[in-house]
Amino acid sequence: MRRSEQDAALEELYARVPAVNCVGDCWTECSSIDMSPRERQRITEAGIRIPDRLTMIAAQVRNDGAKCPALNAQRRCSVYDRRPMICRIWGASKMLVCVWGCKPIEGRYLTHAxxxxxxxxxxxxxxxxxxxxPGYEYLDQNPDHARLVARGRYVENLVRGSRSSAQH
Known part of the structure; x- marks a missing residue:
């Protein structure tokens, strides 16, 4: 499939995600994510390089604060129009409910399925x-793990837990 065909198909898919009344506080959740190669390429074409998910998790564990490189100085997404699906469903899905209270404008969340x-x-x-x-292996099996896994906290907490238990 050509890039233009991929982009058109992705845009059609993105249109299926309910619009969210975003208040812009979710930047605190913008960390390790995964996306398709074309979604990553679209962001790179906008001048932003998002490291792969494992690189981001490693950076978070090392310095406890690695955020998405697409966040600008005002803590807003500089590639909002090109953001990948996982970012689009944040706040629009029952499995990724926004911790800041943002909800779908039309009132209907996407189901887990x-x-x-x-x-x-x-x-x-x-x-x-x-x-x-990658990193979403529990989403199909246990929706309760969804926010932890999708934000990379699951792996991060496992690594930190093994570090602290080794220190005690």
């Missing part, structure tokens, strides 16, 4: 294995 379908489709359209969702 709808959210997973959108993630799988965006990966497939964007040139990745649609069923290989």
């Amino acid at each position: 709808e959210s997973m379908e959108l993630l799988h489709l965006s990966r497939s359209i964007g040139g990745a294995d649609p069923f290989e969702l």
Whole structure:
């Protein structure tokens, strides 16, 4: 599939995500994410390089504060129009409810199944294995882990936990 076809298909998919009444406080949650190769490429074309998810998690563990490189000085997403699916469903999905209270404008959250379908489709359209969702392995099995896993905290907490238990 050509880039223009991928982009058109991704835009169609993005249109399925309910609009959210974002208040802009979610920058605190912008950290380690995964996306399809085409979604990453679109962001790179805008002049922002987002490291792969494992690199971001390692940086978070090392300095306890690595944030998404797309955040500008005002703590806003500088690639908002190009953001990947995982960022788009934040606050619009029951599995990624915004901790700051932002909700879908129309009042209907995406279900867990709808959210997973959108993630799988965006990966497939964007040139990745649609069923290989690095870091999201528990989402299909246990929606209660969704926010922890999707934000990278699950792995980060595992690493920190093993460090602190080794120190005690």
